[in-house]
Amino acid sequence: MAPPLDLRHDHSLRHLNTFGIDAKAASYVRVRSTEDLHAVRADPRLSALPRLVLGGGSNVLLLADFSGLVLHMANLGLAVWGEDADHVIVTAQAGENWHGFVQWTLEQGLPGLENLSLIPGSVGASPIQNIGAYGSELAEYFHALKAFDFSSGEVIVLSKHDCAFAYRDSVFKHALRDRAVILEVSFALPKRWQPNLRYAELAAEIAARGLVEPTAKEISEAVTAIRKRKLPDPAVIGNAGSFFKNPVVSAAKRHELLAQHPGLVSYLQTDGSYKLAAGWLIEQCGWKGKSLGAAGVHEKQALVLVNRGGANGKDILRLADAIRADVGEKYGVAIESEPVLV
Numbered sequence: 001m002a003p004p005l006d007l008r009h010d011h012s013l014r015h016l017n018t019f020g021i022d023a024k025a026a027s028y029v030r031v032r033s034t035e036d037l038h039a040v041r042a043d044p045r046l047s048a049l050p051r052l053v054l055g056g057g058s059n060v061l062l063l064a065d066f067s068g069l070v071l072h073m074a075n076l077g078l079a080v081w082g083e084d085a086d087h088v089i090v091t092a093q094a095g096e097n098w099h100g101f102v103q104w105t106l107e108q109g110l111p112g113l114e115n116l117s118l119i120p121g122s123v124g125a126s127p128i129q130n131i132g133a134y135g136s137e138l139a140e141y142f143h144a145l146k147a148f149d150f151s152s153g154e155v156i157v158l159s160k161h162d163c164a165f166a167y168r169d170s171v172f173k174h175a176l177r178d179r180a181v182i183l184e185v186s187f188a189l190p191k192r193w194q195p196n197l198r199y200a201e202l203a204a205e206i207a208a209r210g211l212v213e214p215t216a217k218e219i220s221e222a223v224t225a226i227r228k229r230k231l232p233d234p235a236v237i238g239n240a241g242s243f244f245k246n247p248v249v250s251a252a253k254r255h256e257l258l259a260q261h262p263g264l265v266s267y268l269q270t271d272g273s274y275k276l277a278a279g280w281l282i283e284q285c286g287w288k289g290k291s292l293g294a295a296g297v298h299e300k301q302a303l304v305l306v307n308r309g310g311a312n313g314k315d316i317l318r319l320a321d322a323i324r325a326d327v328g329e330k331y332g333v334a335i336e337s338e339p340v341l342v
């Protein structure tokens with residue numbers, strides 16, 4: 001028989017979001033297995049409530065107490081599942097810590113995910129925004145996932161095509177939003193691995209370490225070192241990493257901006273559009289290191305908003321809106337938030 005639900009009421013979410021916002025959930029369940037989700041769905045007092053799935057809380061901004069049910073993913077397990085001619089397939093349960101999982105693959109001698117080292121949060125959330133960093137993104141190594149479909153009560157299997165991955169985007173932000181709870185994710189790791197040093201800063205770090213043919217573990221260490229230098233540790237100062245996505249504009253718009261702002265930082269995309277560095281736009285508007293009350297812009301990284309102590313979600317949002325308005329006015333470019341606003 002399945003153990004009783006770990007159900008709590010008026011549960012503090014302060015340690016369940018990396019902004020450190022002091023909000024509460026009216027109801028909270030620690031999800032240890034698929035059976036827990038079946039039990040939630042079968043209980044009319046719980047199934048009628050609005051739901052919020054939480055992993056590590058490193059990509060959410062809690063604007064108020066949550067009056068519904070928080071499902072906190074805590075199912076664990078890592079396994080080498082199988083292989084084909086070119087790949088080894090590994091699976092991880094949703095509640096596993098992402099960085100811990102990446103380190104485990106490297107310990108098994110299975111390279112591929114090293115550029116994504118030290119991204120905070122859980123494995124279960126990694127497909128939601130198709131996490132990416134240092135020239136790599138999850139979609140490149142994704143194999144399939146299992147999710148609990150709250151509408152049918154069934155476990156569904158989704159392929160890479162089904163997930164519709166794009167830049168910080170997937171089907172879970174659209175058609176399957178509020179419906180699918182990701183239970184398990186599997187990855188196809190290449191048997192013939194090549195280091196990915198496309199990202200100039202990573203290539204420079206590898207060169208500075210005197211590495212000519214770096215191993216995946218050495219790349220992971222280099223990525224970890226760069227991230228520790230550049231990004232604030234949420235354990236020290238509350239934040240959710242990059243608060244804004246890099247906006248994508250047409251070649252014509254970029255041309256127009258470049259004429260007025262010769263220092264504009266932009267990257268050509270495969271479809272001929274350009275991605276602009278949101279951090280640069282924000283910095284040019286004079287926001288780097290500034291604060292509005294207890295909400296601030298990080299001193300080293302203008303893309304990162306921080307909780308300087310005691311900020312609530314609305315304080316952070318007020319700052320984000322002020323930045324958005326300035327960037328819109330100066331450059332005519334809209335910048336979208338990356339974290340999910342709850």
Ligand SMILES: Cc1cc2nc3c(=O)[nH]c(=O)nc-3n(C[C@H](O)[C@H](O)[C@H](O)COP(=O)(O)OP(=O)(O)OC[C@H]3O[C@@H](n4cnc5c(N)ncnc54)[C@H](O)[C@@H]3O)c2cc1C
Nearest residue numbers: 055056057058059120121122124125131132133182240241
């Ligand atoms: C310091 C810092 C650096 C960061 N750097 C990067 C980076 O380089 N690249 C990058 O892409 N991101 C980065 N992020 C953002 C964050 O790490 C990722 O988005 C991560 O995948 C979020 O995982 P989480 O478990 O904390 O998700 P949460 O914040 O708990 O949830 C995020 C969203 O996913 C949903 N969700 C969570 N788990 C599940 C599930 N099992 N099933 C269905 N829905 C679910 C939630 O409902 C919510 O909508 C950074 C964050 C921080 C704090």
